[in-house]
Amino acid sequence: MVRTGGAGRASTAAGPTLAVVAREAGVSVPTASKVVNGREDVAPETRRRVTEALDRLGYVRRPRFDGARAPRRVDLVVDSLGSSGTGAVLHGAEEAAHDAGLEIVVSAATARGHSGRPERGWLDKLVARGSSGVLFNLAELGMSQYAWLEQQRIPFVMIDPVLEPPPGVVSVGAANWQGGVTATEHLLSLGHERVAVVAGHRHTLSSGARVAGYRSALAAAGVRHRTEYVRHAGFDEATARCRTHELLDLPEPPTAVFVCSDRMALGAYEALTERGLRVPDDMSVIGFDDLPEARWLAPALTTVRQPLSEMAATALHLLLRSMDGHHPESTRTELSTRLVERASTAPPRGRPTRGPVRFLQDREAGAHLR
Structure with missing residues (x-):
């Protein structure tokens, strides 16, 4: 009829x-x-x-796949399958998915357009596979892709997004600001006052927060902030090497550098070697991430550990709740970072270490005088 x-x-x-x-x-x-x-x-x-x-x-859509007893499947979409950081994310997501009785499909959104975002078409595969939810560990998603996910009603969670996600998007990251404070305070506690930073991209979540933590630690210690000591290398190893050379060419070069990723720290090591300088005798270097490469360097890299596996597991648990219709009170979850001391940091030449306790006492005393 x-x-x-x-x-x-x-x-x-x-x-x-x-x-x-x-x-x-x-x-x-x-x-x-x-x-x-x-x-x-x-x-x-x-x-x-x-x-x-x-x-x-009131159009009734067909179900995406037949069988009420079909297992739930989630997708993990990453930038690349080749990095050690991705390996840590895979490990955390896989263990959490196994414990939850989920199938997990891993794919790399490697096709790139001029914008640097994944090209169109790869999101279609999520629907074709009948995904119940998606974890994204990508450098960037475009606004049209966020809109597509929302309109398709596919639950998703971002792991360590580079840019601030749109309102309402659930994400999991590290306490980057506190990590920047921790790294800088460690160098200050060793007696360094000429402390530089080699950051990632400008105006991004993680890099901006780490630099802000660096500046906050300097201010709290009463150490002058020098704009020429702040360099950006876009999380690229070769660019970090060039930025380290620039710091060494300054009239008053730093005695220590906080490099905002372990991979960029490799570039800093290379630049120092090319100048005939030694770590940490001539310059202390501290990284961020605690990737396996940090232990392989000579000397082994002091770094701030970013809990990538735990971040992925937390994101999976949040995704499960979203798939069940629950919405978190806060859309941003941050996991704590911690300092991992190795052999790449030491007091500057001719300066004894003040030590963490003495450093904190000095800082508190300075606060009373101000």
């Missing part, structure tokens, strides 16, 4: 057809079908109109 509704729209007793939805949204039937089937190659505004029409008309 066919009945007519307002404005002459027709639908069957079982609900509106896709043609009715397309006409309501002002699009073609193939375009409406792309939205219903979770295809990514639809403009965000068009997808919004179709989604609103689907909801308004």
Whole structure:
């Protein structure tokens, strides 16, 4: 039986057809079908109109896969499968998924457009696989991709996002500000006052917070902040090598450097070797991450440990709650960092260490004088 509704729209007793939805949204039937089937190659505004029409008309979508007893499957999408940092994320996510009885599919969004974001099309595969939720450990997602995930009603959690996610997006990261404070305080406690920082990208979450922690620790210790001691290397090893050379070329070069990733610390080591300088005799170096490479360097790298495996496991647990319809009170979860002391830091030449206790006493005394 066919009945007519307002404005002459027709639908069957079982609900509106896709043609009715397309006409309501002002699009073609193939375009409406792309939205219903979770295809990514639809403009965000068009997808919004179709989604609103689907909801308004009560269109019933087919389930993504048959069988009520099919196991739940989640996707973990990473930038690259080749880095040791990704390995730590995989380990944490896999263990948490196993404990929860979930299947986990790992993929790398390696195809890149000019923007540096994953190109269109790879998100379509999530729908084709029938994913119940997604963990993203990517450098960046575009606004259209966030909108696509929202409109497809696919729960997702970001692991260590580089940029601030849109409001409402759940993410897990490290306490980067406190890590920057810890690294800088360690160098100050050894007697260094000329402390530089080689940061990652400008205006990103982790790099900005680590530099802010560095500056806060200097201010708390009454040490002058020098703008020429702040360099950005975009988390690139070769660029960090160049930035370290720039620091060494200053009229008054630093005696210690906080490098905001272990991989960039490799570049700092290389620059110092090229100058005939030794770590830590001529310059102390401290990193951030505690990747396996930190232990392989000679001397072994003092660094701030970022709990990547724990971050991935926490993200998986938050994703499970989101899949069950629960929403966290706070969309941002930060896990603590800690200092791992090795052999790459020491007092500057001719200066005895003040030690952590003496350093804190000096800082408190300075606070009373101000």
